Amino acid sequence: MSDDEGGGEDYLFKVVIIGDSAVGKSNLLSRYAGNEFNPHSKATIGVEFQTQSLEIDGKEVKAQIWDTAGQERFRAVTSAYYRGAVGALIVYDISRRTTFDSVGRWLDELKTHANTTMARMLVGNKCDLETIREVSVEEGKSLAEEQELFFMETSALDSTNVDKAFEIVIREIYNNVSRKALSSDTCKSELSINRISLTKSETDGSKQTGSFSCCSR
């Protein structure tokens, strides 16, 4: 499906990827958005994003996925990065325990800057590195349960669970939005407070979901 920026998608959701440097954030994104992997990728400086579309319930959903530097000195202004985000992947590297230990800090940052109902997933990347694993699947799972996050181990290298991880987050955002839309009276104020980026296609009829246009930005 080819669609240009500003096209006719039904929904546009912003998702952020966070986690320590070199856990594989940029490669997860390039694997998901372009099916590419770079074994020699450089540390990200500032902020980049890519978009990917998928269909849910016959609607075109576009995810705008933002990737920033794990290294503090390369990070762009933090609040701008999180502004309007409705989903997040918090990534660690299963072969480096220190990156798992940092998850709490990343969650705190998320709470500080993104005060909304977010779809959040804990991602243990590099699961292809089984032989040098330092964080067990159980540890990942139990942290996710404790913090009420989805959980998945992935490999950007061999593609394991990459599409799945992003799609679970995007579907959850979609579900959150649908649920909010059901209480239509509060839809307008809640969605604008939460800054959900969402547009409603004009070609899609104006039935019960017409109030979604209130949320366009």
Ligand SMILES: Nc1nc2c(ncn2[C@@H]2O[C@H](COP(=O)(O)OP(=O)(O)OP(=O)(O)O)[C@@H](O)[C@H]2O)c(=O)[nH]1
């Ligand atoms: N074995 C393995 N290596 C990976 C995987 N994902 C990424 N890498 C490698 O890990 C290194 C860092 O990957 P990046 O995607 O640049 O990491 P990042 O989290 O974006 O790092 P910053 O931009 O500095 O925050 C690169 O050498 C990648 O090739 C994976 O799933 N498995």
Ligand SMILES: [Mg+2]
């Ligand atoms: Mg990067």
